[in-house]
Amino acid sequence: xxxxxxxxxxxxxxxxxxxxxxxxxxxxxxxxxxxxxxxxxxxxxxxxxxxxxxxxxxxxxxxxxxxxxxxxxxxxxxxxxxxxxxxxxxxxxxxxxxxxxxxxxxxxxxxxxxxxxxxxxxxxxxxxxxxxxxxxxxxxxxxxxxxxxxxxxxxxxxxxxxxxxxxxxxxxxxxxxxxxxxxxxxxxxxxxxxxxxxxxxxxxxxxxxxxxxxxxxxxxxxxxxxxxxxxxxxxxxxxxxxxxxxxxxxxxxx
Amino acid sequence: xxxxxxxxxxxxxxxxxxxxxxxxxxxxxxxxxxxxxxxxxxxxxxxxxxxxxxxxxxxxxxxxxxxxxxxxxxxxxxxxxxxxxxxxxxxxxxxxxxxxxxxxxxxxxxxxxxxxxxxxxxxxxxxxxxxxxxxxxxxxxxxxxxxxxxxxxxxxxxxxxxxxxxxxxxxxxxxxxxxxxxxxxxxxxxxxxxxxxxxxxxxxxxxxxxxxxxxxxxxxxxxxxxxxxxxxxxxxxxxxxxxxxxxxxxxxxxxx
Ligand SMILES: Nc1ncnc2c1ncn2[C@@H]1O[C@H](COP(=O)(O)OP(=O)(O)OP(=O)(O)O)[C@@H](O)[C@H]1O
Ligand SMILES: [Mg+2]
Numbered sequence: 001x002x003x004x005x006x007x008x009x010x011x012x013x014x015x016x017x018x019x020x021x022x023x024x025x026x027x028x029x030x031x032x033x034x035x036x037x038x039x040x041x042x043x044x045x046x047x048x049x050x051x052x053x054x055x056x057x058x059x060x061x062x063x064x065x066x067x068x069x070x071x072x073x074x075x076x077x078x079x080x081x082x083x084x085x086x087x088x089x090x091x092x093x094x095x096x097x098x099x100x101x102x103x104x105x106x107x108x109x110x111x112x113x114x115x116x117x118x119x120x121x122x123x124x125x126x127x128x129x130x131x132x133x134x135x136x137x138x139x140x141x142x143x144x145x146x147x148x149x150x151x152x153x154x155x156x157x158x159x160x161x162x163x164x165x166x167x168x169x170x171x172x173x174x175x176x177x178x179x180x181x182x183x184x185x186x187x188x189x190x191x192x193x194x195x196x197x198x199x200x201x202x203x204x205x206x207x208x209x210x211x212x213x214x215x216x217x218x219x220x221x222x223x224x225x226x227x228x229x230x231x232x233x234x235x236x237x238x239x240x241x242x243x244x245x246x247x248x249x250x251x252x253x254x
Numbered sequence: 255x256x257x258x259x260x261x262x263x264x265x266x267x268x269x270x271x272x273x274x275x276x277x278x279x280x281x282x283x284x285x286x287x288x289x290x291x292x293x294x295x296x297x298x299x300x301x302x303x304x305x306x307x308x309x310x311x312x313x314x315x316x317x318x319x320x321x322x323x324x325x326x327x328x329x330x331x332x333x334x335x336x337x338x339x340x341x342x343x344x345x346x347x348x349x350x351x352x353x354x355x356x357x358x359x360x361x362x363x364x365x366x367x368x369x370x371x372x373x374x375x376x377x378x379x380x381x382x383x384x385x386x387x388x389x390x391x392x393x394x395x396x397x398x399x400x401x402x403x404x405x406x407x408x409x410x411x412x413x414x415x416x417x418x419x420x421x422x423x424x425x426x427x428x429x430x431x432x433x434x435x436x437x438x439x440x441x442x443x444x445x446x447x448x449x450x451x452x453x454x455x456x457x458x459x460x461x462x463x464x465x466x467x468x469x470x471x472x473x474x475x476x477x478x479x480x481x482x483x484x485x486x487x488x489x490x491x492x493x494x495x496x497x498x499x500x501x502x503x504x505x506x507x508x509x510x
Contacts, residue, residue: 052380055380055383055384057380057383057384077383077388078388080383081386081388082386084383084384084385084386085386087384088384089381089384091377091380091381093376093377095376095377095378095380095381096378096381097373097378097381098372098376098378108385108387109385109386112385112386112387113386157385158384161385
């Protein structure tokens with residue numbers, strides 16, 4: 001029997017509106033377990049909104065989201081905690097707790113969710129800060145960090161909880177090229193070593209092309225294309241062509 | 255015109271519903287043991303430190319003017335022996351609870367609204383939710399309990415400061431002796447008067463915490479919204495305290 005790929009995230013006919021604008025319109029896709037799923041699109045395409053919906057930080061107007069076989073639409077905030085415990089989120093603007101040190105930020109979920117000793121906790125914090133290239137910053141406050149440094153602390157804060165799924169909102173925006181490739185390698189390594197599923201949102205086309213297993217392109221809240229990086233590269237869809245090659249002329253109106 | 259009024263009425267009931275819900279969520283959190291003691295204690299310290307100085311200044315000056323007026327008026331009727339008691343009645347019944355709570359709404363309440371509003375705008379509240387932490391249990395409940403404990407305490411201290419302020423002005427009058435000012439209080443001021451004033455302040459404290467935290471949590475997504483939420487939290491608290499005070503005064507001090 002051949003191995004049937006198992007979707008860990010299923011999104012069916014999702015609509016999200018604010019006022020009379022469709023922020024997301026009839027979005028459906030699946031993410032397989034252990035896959036790096038890239039989402040690209042212009043600023044305002046609805047990428048962040050999509051991630052917020054996957055966590056159900058906001059409620060869609062229509063449609064269904066199924067995480068690991070369970071629909072999250074009917075769940076109460078308390079029941080959602082159980083689902084969210086398996087999903088890590090790295091926010092576009094980091095969303096670090098600015099009244100806490102870096103170490104307290106990174107330890108936040110662990111302190112509340114498990115009974116580790118302070119010693120073990122300290123070791124885990126150091127280990128995860130090391131992974132994102134932020135060693136020896138434990139006692140700093142978020143206000144003392146640059147945007148890129150905060151972003152990496154945000155990644156450490158989510159990763160330390162060892163989730164099955166990671167949602168990254170622009171993980172490398174604002175990072176220098178070296179640090180960006182460290183983060184890209186990390187995302188790939190987490191898939192290869194731990195089978196972690198990642199949804200990576202960005203408008204960095206080259207980055208997505210190199211790390212993603214599949215890529216979805218959003219344009220004005222709709223799916224324009226979805227497929228392997230190679231397929232998208234060769235797509236004759238003019239929207240995809242214009243975005244992938246970053247040209248000013250084409251069907252995408254600014 | 256009618257639709258505009260209708261919208262206001264609906265908005266009022268929506269506000270009432272949401273704040274009542276927040277209240278219920280807090281009580282549920284409290285009963286199911288969700289209170290974080292460390293945060294609560296630091297909130298209590300914060301309320302005390304931020305509000306006590308201004309509350310003390312407010313009460314000492316109010317006490318002084320009341321004491322001054324009372325001394326002049328009472329002396330005309332030969333009632334100089336009751337000035338201390340009169341000031342104490344006014345402080346405990348009305349000025350203590352109301353003025354101290356205004357100060358707390360302006361100092362501690364606005365700080366709560368600003369802090370939670372900033373956390374909302376910078377997605378820290380969403381980050382809490384992604385880490386399976388209920389923002390009401392984690393952020394609102396400690397502030398709610400801290401207000402419940404600290405507001406009556408500050409009001410009690412404020413009452414004493416007010417009476418003491420009255421003393422400084424009253425004894426300027428030749429008809430009022432230092433000793434009689436204070437000794438007129440124990441025999442005449444009923445314990446119930448003090449308790450009823452404190453009970454009022456418990457309700458005002460709940461109003462301050464709920465209004466401020468509600469404004470913070472429902473703050474819009476722009477930074478100027480934080481400023482607006484902060485201002486609104488103070489204005490709404492003060493308006494609600496006026497209303498609650500009238501109601502509670504009639505209930506706690508029935509005529510006859
Ligand atoms: N709270 C909100 N109220 C109204 N409109 C909103 C709100 N949040 C987002 N939008 C709108 O939804 C659209 C999509 O926003 P979103 O943040 O998802 O875009 P994005 O793809 O993440 O863009 P970027 O790459 O700039 O981060 C935008 O047009 C934005 O104006
Ligand atoms: Mg975005």
